[in-house]
Amino acid sequence: xxxxxxxxxxxxxxxxxxxxxxxxxxxxxxxxxxxxxxxxxxxxxxxxxxxxxxxxxxxxxxxxxxxxxxxxxxxxxxxxxxxxxxxxxxxxxxxxxxxxxxxxxxxxxxxxxxxxxxxxxxxxxxxxxxxxxxxxxxxxxxxxxxxxxxxxxxxxxxxxxxxxxxxxxxxxxxxxxxxxxxxxxxxxxxxxxxxxxxxxxxxxxxxxxxxxxxxxxxxxxxxxxxxxxxxxxxxxxxxxxxxxxxxxxxxxxxxxxxxxxxxxxxxxxxxxxxxxxxxxxxxxxxxxxxxxxxxxxxxxxxxxxxxxxxxxxxxxxxxxxxxxxxxxxxxxxxxxxxxxxxxxxxxxxxxxxxxxxxxxxx
Amino acid sequence: xxxxxxxxxxxxxxxxxxxxxxxxxxxxxxxxxxxxxxxxxxxxxxxxxxxxxxxxxxxxxxxxxxxxxxxxxxxxxxxxxxxxxxxxxxxxxxxxxxxxxxxxxxxxxxxxxxxxxxxxxxxxxxxxxxxxxxxxxxxxxxxxxxxxxxxxxxxxxxxxxxxxxxxxxxxxxxxxxxxxxxxxxxxxxxxxxxxxxxxxxxxxxxxxxxxxxxxxxxxxxxxxxxxxxxxxxxxxxxxxxxxxxxxxxxxxxx
Numbered sequence: 001x002x003x004x005x006x007x008x009x010x011x012x013x014x015x016x017x018x019x020x021x022x023x024x025x026x027x028x029x030x031x032x033x034x035x036x037x038x039x040x041x042x043x044x045x046x047x048x049x050x051x052x053x054x055x056x057x058x059x060x061x062x063x064x065x066x067x068x069x070x071x072x073x074x075x076x077x078x079x080x081x082x083x084x085x086x087x088x089x090x091x092x093x094x095x096x097x098x099x100x101x102x103x104x105x106x107x108x109x110x111x112x113x114x115x116x117x118x119x120x121x122x123x124x125x126x127x128x129x130x131x132x133x134x135x136x137x138x139x140x141x142x143x144x145x146x147x148x149x150x151x152x153x154x155x156x157x158x159x160x161x162x163x164x165x166x167x168x169x170x171x172x173x174x175x176x177x178x179x180x181x182x183x184x185x186x187x188x189x190x191x192x193x194x195x196x197x198x199x200x201x202x203x204x205x206x207x208x209x210x211x212x213x214x215x216x217x218x219x220x221x222x223x224x225x226x227x228x229x230x231x232x233x234x235x236x237x238x239x240x241x242x243x244x245x246x247x248x249x250x251x252x253x254x255x256x257x258x259x260x261x262x263x264x265x266x267x268x269x270x271x272x273x274x275x276x277x278x279x280x281x282x283x284x285x286x287x288x289x290x291x292x293x294x295x296x297x298x299x300x301x302x303x304x305x306x307x308x309x310x311x312x313x314x315x316x317x318x319x320x321x322x323x324x325x326x327x328x329x330x331x332x333x334x335x336x337x338x339x340x341x342x343x344x345x346x347x348x349x350x351x352x353x354x355x356x357x358x359x360x361x362x
Numbered sequence: 363x364x365x366x367x368x369x370x371x372x373x374x375x376x377x378x379x380x381x382x383x384x385x386x387x388x389x390x391x392x393x394x395x396x397x398x399x400x401x402x403x404x405x406x407x408x409x410x411x412x413x414x415x416x417x418x419x420x421x422x423x424x425x426x427x428x429x430x431x432x433x434x435x436x437x438x439x440x441x442x443x444x445x446x447x448x449x450x451x452x453x454x455x456x457x458x459x460x461x462x463x464x465x466x467x468x469x470x471x472x473x474x475x476x477x478x479x480x481x482x483x484x485x486x487x488x489x490x491x492x493x494x495x496x497x498x499x500x501x502x503x504x505x506x507x508x509x510x511x512x513x514x515x516x517x518x519x520x521x522x523x524x525x526x527x528x529x530x531x532x533x534x535x536x537x538x539x540x541x542x543x544x545x546x547x548x549x550x551x552x553x554x555x556x557x558x559x560x561x562x563x564x565x566x567x568x569x570x571x572x573x574x575x576x577x578x579x580x581x582x583x584x585x586x587x588x589x590x591x592x593x594x595x596x597x598x599x600x601x602x603x604x605x606x607x608x609x610x611x612x613x614x615x616x
Binding site: 211214 | 455
């Protein structure tokens with residue numbers, strides 16, 4: 001049955017609801033804040049899992065795409081357009097209803113572009129950049145691809161850190177909430193904790209379903225075949241270069257969307273979001289989740305990000321993620337949470353049961 | 363013009379002329395074997411035809427249209443499918459999924475259709491699955507559909523690779539040592555299978571060291587040695603050809 005494979009999705013939704021109800025009942029809603037952030041980071045992890053685990057292409061620069069989303073939206077939605085008159089683009093945006101007039105923290109009116117417009121611009125921009133750099137660097141394999149994406153990540157980090165436009169080391173703050181519809185808004189307002197938790201969870205569920213469908217499809221099989229043997233995939237008529245580019249852009253867009261939403265949730269973004277260590281931690285989480293395992297990546301993404309955001313790793317944060325990566329690569333390169341491991345366990349249990357049954361017959 | 367036509371193919375690796383001015387042709391629906399000692403350039407020749415390697419010079423045509431400048435995936439779409447000497451199945455995928463990859467060029471669903479699981483892509487997915495299952499049944503390995511392909515016994519992996527190649531509905535099948543590493547029984551099975559594939563109207567070019575297999579199934583044989591074609595003809599002539607006996611078959615063999 002087709003719906004059977006969606007059982008984990010329903011379980012995920014149930015978990016989300018139960019968790020929220022439990023936290024609210026215990027009046028510990030502040031837990032939801034970091035969980036919401038962890039959910040957005042998990043969106044990056046999900047996209048990266050399909051790129052790394054399924055298509056076998058590493059990216060050590062995914063924080064850059066996250067930052068592109070966050071910074072694009074931050075720049076666009078914090079520019080005050082109140083006194084801009086006669087500029088064609090701004091007037092057009094006004095006519096299309098893409099600007100919003102709000103009171104800022106000091107009580108004066110400001111007019112800024114709608115986060116919806118910012119989201120669209122961020123996604124298109126990130127997709128174009130990912131496409132353009134993907135063409136040359138996806139020709140590389142293994143370590144070389146890792147180095148190239150790492151280099152790309154460093155460049156974006158330095159740009160973000162160095163440009164006045166992006167607030168240099170301070171980043172950009174006072175980012176307005178992202179009003180989705182009616183009273184629904186992505187913002188860090190403590191009164192909106194519960195709905196923000198659900199908005200983030202909704203995006204994660206949608207992301208998981210889209211990627212699950214993708215993996216179990218003609219396109220998904222083509223991606224996985226590239227991982228198995230690029231030469232054979234090519235011989236089967238698969239334009240491997242094109243598919244690698246596809247998935248690279250798609251996973252960049254996932255990171256970008258996460259960046260846009262988390263930036264509005266946090267009300268600010270700083271250069272640390274583009275930091276190379278951030279990319280390393282994403283890769284570490286994908287690895288520990290089992291590489292080609294969406295659910296493993298999601299579970300580890302939420303747990304590890306949550307622990308990190310709650311400050312459990314303290315100043316050892318980078319050390320923790322670095323160590324995880326080393327240990328996983330050395331001892332369980334296939335990742336911890338893998339179906340094979342579960343199946344092997346099931347087989348061993350079945351064998352044990354059979355043996356016991358045979359003994360009894362004798 | 364013959365169905366598959368190779369003209370003056372050349373390819374060197376450094377100073378080594380792996381394939382040196384080789385020409386031959388394969389008639390439609392024929393079985394042609396390429397034999398020769400190790401290092402004669404047989405697999406290089408296959409890679410040149412399939413597009414995995416670019417020729418230094420020379421031309422290749424399928425049904426009159428040139429393929430020697432095309433990338434492998436375009437050549438596959440023109441109807442040439444292949445297997446590999448050192449089996450290249452897709453790891454972490456089941457036998458059925460491996461064969462389903464073969465249906466890639468016979469289906470169309472794109473990224474968005476796949477992610478949103480639109481009705482058209484669902485129907486296509488069903489067709490892919492059914493057709494792939496049929497091929498597995500035809501090859502007698504339907505019961506292995508759910509197994510991870512790379513965990514199978516060597517002989518079975520060979521058959522899966524052939525099934526995957528057949529799933530593309532090729533007009534030409536390139537088999538690179540299909541019987542290597544197989545026991546006598548499996549070799550007989552493979553030879554029956556190749557004959558059965560030919561009955562479907564597929565043209566077959568096969569590299570093989572197993573002379574009993576080659577002599578039994580081939581309509582024609584081309585012999586390579588040190589990158590050069592040293593003989594070509596029907597099996598009976600090749601068996602008597604003195605140079606072939608000297609460089610490859612050996613006095614007591616054949």
